[in-house]
Amino acid sequence: TQKDHSDLASFQSERVCVFGTGDMGRSLGLRLLQAGYGVVFGSRRPHSSSSLIPHGAQVLGHAAASQSAHLIFIAVQREHYDFLVPLANQLKGKVLVDLSNNLRKNQYPEANAEYLQSLVPGAEVVKGFNTLSAWSLQNGPSDANRQVYICGESVEAKQAVIAVAIKLGFSALDQGFLSVARELEDFPLQLFPQWRLPLRIAIGLSAAFFFYLLIRDIIYAYVTQSKDISFRIMVSLANKVCPIVSLIMLSLCYLPGVLASFLQLYRGTKYRRFPDWLDRWMLCRKQLGLLALGFAFLHVLYTLIIPIRYYVRENRTTQFDTTTAWRGDSYLSLGILGFGLYVLLGITSLPSVINTLSWREFSFIQSKLGHLTLLLCTAHTYLYGWNRFLSSSTYKWYTPPGYMLCLVLPSVVLLLKLLLITPCVDRTITRIRQGWERGADQRNPKDSQPLIP
Amino acid sequence: TQKDHSDLASFQSERVCVFGTGDMGRSLGLRLLQAGYGVVFGSRRPHSSSSLIPHGAQVLGHAAASQSAHLIFIAVQREHYDFLVPLANQLKGKVLVDLSNNLRKNQYPEANAEYLQSLVPGAEVVKGFNTLSAWSLQNGPSDANRQVYICGESVEAKQAVIAVAIKLGFSALDQGFLSVARELEDFPLQLFPQWRLPLRIAIGLSAAFFFYLLIRDIIYAYVTQSKDISFRIMVSLANKVCPIVSLIMLSLCYLPGVLASFLQLYRGTKYRRFPDWLDRWMLCRKQLGLLALGFAFLHVLYTLIIPIRYYVRENRTTQFDTTTAWRGDSYLSLGILGFGLYVLLGITSLPSVINTLSWREFSFIQSKLGHLTLLLCTAHTYLYGWNRFLSSSTYKWYTPPGYMLCLVLPSVVLLLKLLLITPCVDRTITRIRQGWERGADQRNPKDSQPLIP
Amino acid sequence: TQKDHSDLASFQSERVCVFGTGDMGRSLGLRLLQAGYGVVFGSRRPHSSSSLIPHGAQVLGHAAASQSAHLIFIAVQREHYDFLVPLANQLKGKVLVDLSNNLRKNQYPEANAEYLQSLVPGAEVVKGFNTLSAWSLQNGPSDANRQVYICGESVEAKQAVIAVAIKLGFSALDQGFLSVARELEDFPLQLFPQWRLPLRIAIGLSAAFFFYLLIRDIIYAYVTQSKDISFRIMVSLANKVCPIVSLIMLSLCYLPGVLASFLQLYRGTKYRRFPDWLDRWMLCRKQLGLLALGFAFLHVLYTLIIPIRYYVRENRTTQFDTTTAWRGDSYLSLGILGFGLYVLLGITSLPSVINTLSWREFSFIQSKLGHLTLLLCTAHTYLYGWNRFLSSSTYKWYTPPGYMLCLVLPSVVLLLKLLLITPCVDRTITRIRQGWERGADQRNPKDSQPLIP
Incomplete structure (x- = not known):
């Protein structure tokens, strides 16, 4: 003492x-x-x-x-x-x-x-x-x-x-x-440097789809039927742009990971740096995902107020058949479950929640649940289209509707991901991630340690 | 060693x-x-x-x-x-x-x-x-x-x-x-010492508007038309009180900042302390804002369940005209966007999110996006009133409806803010915040450093 | 220097x-x-x-x-x-x-x-x-x-x-x-070790109620009326399972605390360890509560889309009476307030928010507001049942509907809690928590310090 x-x-x-x-x-x-x-x-x-x-x-x-x-x-x-x-x-x-x-x-x-x-x-x-x-x-x-x-x-x-x-x-x-x-x-x-690229993408996509749908929906109706439905800009059009941008941005969030896996597979090693554009893309995945969640949130609100708008309520045919009911209810249910997972992904992106997760838990949520969310939301959109894909009246002025365009990217991402999780590809990827190199002498000790496996 | x-x-x-x-x-x-x-x-x-x-x-x-x-x-x-x-x-x-x-x-x-x-x-x-x-x-x-x-x-x-x-x-x-x-x-x-004042304001405002609207809506109908619509207390009245209190509290959240700016402008210096009441008010802005968000959240839920209440559904005139549709859809769309920003403000109030923001990012969100939220919600309320401001039937028993009363404060805050961001006023304010003092000898070094500018 | x-x-x-x-x-x-x-x-x-x-x-x-x-x-x-x-x-x-x-x-x-x-x-x-x-x-x-x-x-x-x-x-x-x-x-x-038990309970309850309701609602209709309403699985059935599981899990979240209090009361001391099963149960209360919130969130979404499903909309009797309106509006209003508190509980479970609370604030929210949430949600469910409890047509194939089954546990928890907060029981519990032991010589200094009281 x-x-x-x-x-x-x-x-x-x-x-x-x-x-x-x-x-x-x-x-x-x-x-x-x-x-x-x-x-x-x-x-x-x-x-x-x-x-x-x-x-x-x-x-x-x-x-x-x-x-x-x-x-x-x-x-x-x-x-x-x-x-x-x-x-x-x-x-x-x-x-x-x-x-x-x-x-x-x-x-x-x-x-x-x-x-x-x-x-x-x-x-x-x-x-x-x-x-x-x-x-x-x-x-x-x-x-x-x-x-x-x-x-x-x-x-x-x-x-x-x-x-x-x-x-x-x-x-x-x-x-x-x-x-x-x-x-x-x-x-x-500095003012949100990591948010700039994702925000630009979001604004660009929103503007592009807004004008595309403006022409297809409102101007088309005015030109061909002389009907003024311009008021639809405020809710109906917004409710088309939001889900489209949301789905595209969600797939943009998972595309770079899939590309990186294929690159590693092609190169046969994890020890070569990714090209710069891919690195930058991977670093803004979180921001892409959160913006996608924001658009999905707006889509949910815009959808839920539809029945309040009594002044534009159309007299829908109340003809009931089981197939339509199954399709409609599945469409809604998938959307709800997809949004629920979306919100879960958002919550686990909060800094204080990430900190409580082990590496394996974080990757389980962001990768497994993330791809599941993408799958549910893509299925939700396919059910929205349903049998209209084949009907020619869908293609006004020979252009496909917005939801069809927005299905391309998520479908590609999901297909590529499906390829990656087939047993034989998955085994190779896992070995590469553990430090294995194609063509290298495996007897040499490597001075390397993977990020917690 | x-x-x-x-x-x-x-x-x-x-x-x-x-x-x-x-x-x-x-x-x-x-x-x-x-x-x-x-x-x-x-x-x-x-x-x-x-x-x-x-x-x-x-x-x-x-x-x-x-x-x-x-x-x-x-x-x-x-x-x-x-x-x-x-x-x-x-x-x-x-x-x-x-x-x-x-x-x-x-x-x-x-x-x-x-x-x-x-x-x-x-x-x-x-x-x-x-x-x-x-x-x-x-x-x-x-x-x-x-x-x-x-x-x-x-x-x-x-x-x-x-x-x-x-x-x-x-x-x-x-x-x-x-x-x-x-x-x-x-x-x-201690039990939420910083939440006490905001909670009291919220409770006071809710009670005042509840009784005001109780008299104007339910008792008025009973007295003048002998109609018992007391069941409206549970949903309709709640859905009037919530948005009113929410909007007033949101403007109470931005009013002290505007007042402080005018005080600095009037005094010509930032080196004099604000009066105590203003200091205390500024310290509970976050709590005021979060309570406002809570009321807005309830308002959203109360609004969305309206179409479920088939038992009180009135047969609205389905007469359609484009102006009504524009007005109605804009009203809804502004509300949705306002609520979206509201939620964003709430999320960025979470301690772990604040910690990841630089000072400039925090002030961008809480000040710029905050005032934008106030603007959207105020416009949403004006559109709700629409042309009823001028119709005398609106003023039952010579009292204005609740939404008119609640528009006063946000309108004042927005007008004052508009004044503050006009170039000439803005320039003076910025100089004062940088340490300039009206009438002081500017050659004197000041022992001071602003909070990160 | x-x-x-x-x-x-x-x-x-x-x-x-x-x-x-x-x-x-x-x-x-x-x-x-x-x-x-x-x-x-x-x-x-x-x-x-x-x-x-x-x-x-x-x-x-x-x-x-x-x-x-x-x-x-x-x-x-x-x-x-x-x-x-x-x-x-x-x-x-x-x-x-x-x-x-x-x-x-x-x-x-x-x-x-x-x-x-x-x-x-x-x-x-x-x-x-x-x-x-x-x-x-x-x-x-x-x-x-x-x-x-x-x-x-x-x-x-x-x-x-x-x-x-x-x-x-x-x-x-x-x-x-x-x-x-x-x-x-x-x-x-490790992969979510503390979430395993609550997840298993959630999945078990969901499966059990799904099959129970499948038989009672869909198979019953098919057998007795030869009606194929299988499409109801996607939305209507999901919207029955979600609130039921949510309410049961919320009460499972508060039951162990109540049991622990009675155990302390029975033993007359806080210095004996709880049985292992109770300890483990108490450690997963947070996870039980958050899963309950997830189910409640899905229930809200499933409820709000009901009016969008025009293809299955039944022509409800629009017969209006004040009692029905009061009951319906109260039912909805209690649900909304309950869900609002639910969300508040969820937000205060975020690690970064917990950290800003004093012990007393945390216990106020999680215990007082938690039991209030349970009370509101239970009342919401009772109002849903209303007078159908006594009508025999409710009991198809002699089985009670799902919402009746799920009311048992929360009612028990609330009754026990009510017992605990009666002044005389409450006084004894408080003394035990402060270190008092029944039958012990109170003059002996105890080498003990309660968790911040």
Whole structure:
């Protein structure tokens, strides 16, 4: 216990300095205090600032404050960095952590951290913590933003920052030299980079099918029968576009996996990289799937309000026959079960749910249940078409209806998948995934380990 | 590697003591063992307890156990603390961690930890870990409850506890002196403190509109036409109250942000605090929005079951005209799209989803998409009213129908927001948010950093 | 600051070795580099591998690499472990971390880590990190998979591995000796172990009620009236099975809690373990509830599409009377409110939402709101039956309809719960939960602490 005591005493002396008493500086200071650090704020007007800073911290002039600690957090906007120039001498050998962010990308020719380094060449600048908000600093790290990215030239300086991060409850990742700073500064400014491609695909498909169906349904009726049914745009047309886009995007979500399997089969190895376009496609499968779910959700709502629209209700023939009833009920039932699985897939895409799944559980849901969903939704669409595939009146102006077009891709994906799960193909694929290579000398030990099998 | 070895040897000797072999004590002990600590349990009846304690731990009498470690966790109920009095001598200089909780607020005149300190004045009492359940101790920290709050007089003692917390996978936050203990003890007893105000608003609005519509619809029909349509309370009336309350609460969710912007514009600076009522309002925006979503969800369900209620189905005129169809379909379509966005806002409010968003992404969704949702839902309601605004038969007993009343607030919010996004106002607001102050000398460096811009 | 500097210098020298340059080895190496470690890869063909390994790491032959560090991660498949045999001398005293996994349970007679130990008896083998995927190593730990399980014979070796885990942002849990390795290796291979029992119950109940209703509804109509209504299987029958199974499973979710309370009441203490079957039942309550929600969701969808099925729409008598309207509307309204609460329960079961709740909040929602949900859904079903309970035509072939059968269990659960919340029983239960024991001498201090009360 003697030893414990002396260890504790050394803890107590750790002190860090924070320049800047804005939101960010104050939140960081509070958190540092709570983690057991001594905190000294540096301020231009130490007397007027002392009321602002968290209880337990000291506030001094910049020069005095910088003498009290080895590590200095710079929580000041870049425009005001020039106040550091006269302090260059005092800051020699200190670790300066640049927390700053910009308002937009490419606002300045060089990264803020590089600019800071050029102003105070004797100090060791580390970029870091800028991806956190004052809010998350105050309230503590949660799941995803537990990670703090840092970069800088000096390994020692980065180690000192990593040590502080760990004590604050974060986990710091060294991203390399100071030249990476620009990337880190762009990070909080990014707006859904992984969603862009899937969103563009969704918008493109929606627009294409909207105009296709506008011509086939509404303009056709106007031209051939002089009937104005333009009001159908709002619900009927929307309820055709939504399921079509949903089904196509769901199959786009499973197509790259199937293609990748065939590529591995053709190459006879898993040790060659996929082409870039396939890699990028595979990385946005989750987003494709979630957008597909969104369209399916709208389709469900648009379908369920049909009976409310009494003002356009047509007098359907109430002639009853068992075949029609079987077909209609199966069509509805498959749709409901498909949507149920769809929602299940969506829920298991939530970050906190994924985290509770083992690798095998995740792959079971996203692959097995995913393909089952695709199968149910495709069957649902085939039943919708039913015997109209063969009737010539379906092909107005010689064009097939939307649901036929949208069946092509899912049918192809399902057929390819069916091929892949035939025993002989499946065996080869499994062996390749376990590291087997066609034509390679199998006696050589491979320095490799599959992702958990 | 020589050095590594000696480091490891010092690890091994760390030993902690746990008093109490109940659920909490055992779970804590197990976790400590798993993190590599030596654990000694203190028990009144060491022999009979030895079967209960986790494998690998020792169990001794209280006095003997207390000799074996510097840090002692007190996992015993406050009622039984008096057994510590005779041990006061052995406990001198030890760190005692009080884990206890009470059954209700203000159960005792002073905090348990303060009471413990008064019983064993020579020890250094630290309050902490009490916000964790035995369950979360055993299963490991997850997201939000990774944070362990501690308080106590001695910095050294708190540092020792922080060190243990970090090794167990938690992140400890020092909340100050022992006088804060009562707050920490009240923490696990709190019941949705941030939901109270929004819930009261929701209940108040629901009750007010329920009675208003009860009079206008059901009592009016009874008085003027002697018709008993009281059954309408269950579905029709509910389906009027739900959307009204939902829309009002959604606009209450966006009103404070708009007010805050105008206040900043008026004051010409962002460096003055908002009035307290505005602060409190802004802090419960998320709860207001989620309650609004709940009411919208009920409204959707109540609407969709309308056609099932064949027993009250009125024979609507099936007279068809294109204007009615356009109006009706647009009304439904706007409602569906609005609800779709509503659900999207709800999903992005989930803690695990928020964590994956950058600040800019979060603000895009909650502000841009949020106002779009408000716009769609308001337009949906206007279309519902349509031309009835001008017909005098709408105003039974000279009162306007519910949907008219509920349109006032969202219309105001949208108008104010429209003003704020006109280029000239928007430019000023942006400059203020970047730290510009009207009338201030702009050459002065400001010690401030905006939340990631 | 002198002291700080020397501390930092010692950081820099920490070096670890990774054998294997596959996905797992490379991801681990990258993460180690980012956490500030020096990383040396061991490879059979160091020259050809040097292009693969992350920037900043060294690659050497196995023998040379093993000399450079005390800790060696073995990221190689078990089939290739024999390359370590000739290195046994160099590996003496080193810590070898076995990361490997198998393709299926019981693939080999002994655990991989035990096999490794037998090949290199002089080394200290630690099993660990195998529950992580290469992906999660690269992207950093998130919530649940922050936990790394390790086991091994040497406490020193395990401490060294724990220290690395903490620096990588994980939290390591020592599970005991190397004999536990098999369990850790089976962990990533498990497929929803806690869902098995609830899924079997759900499937069993669905099948039983499906055949029961098939006979009562469809075969009965065929036999007695020669009517073929087999198409009703797809929607009408499904819409009877779903709500029945949902209600039964919801009551199965609350029954064990009620039974446990009565058991505690009967025994007069909370300090005796529940029987195993009750423990297991209580541990799968969440899964039972979520499956019940799934069935309720399908029931809602199946109900809402009823009016779309114009081809089977019967001409219901449109005879209107207020009692029928009250009953019908109440039935629907209770169903909607019940489903709303159901969904709320589901949302609060999400891991990230649970984490934000205090213990008292969680128990308020899952217990109070849960029983309210059960009450609403049971009342909804009673209203569905209405006056048909007494009409003999309801009992075709002397069998009661499905909804009557499914009312038994929830009614029992609700009655028992009602008993438990009567003041006198409630007082006794509360005292027992606080540690009171019937017949025990209450003056004895108890070494126990309830889970946060």
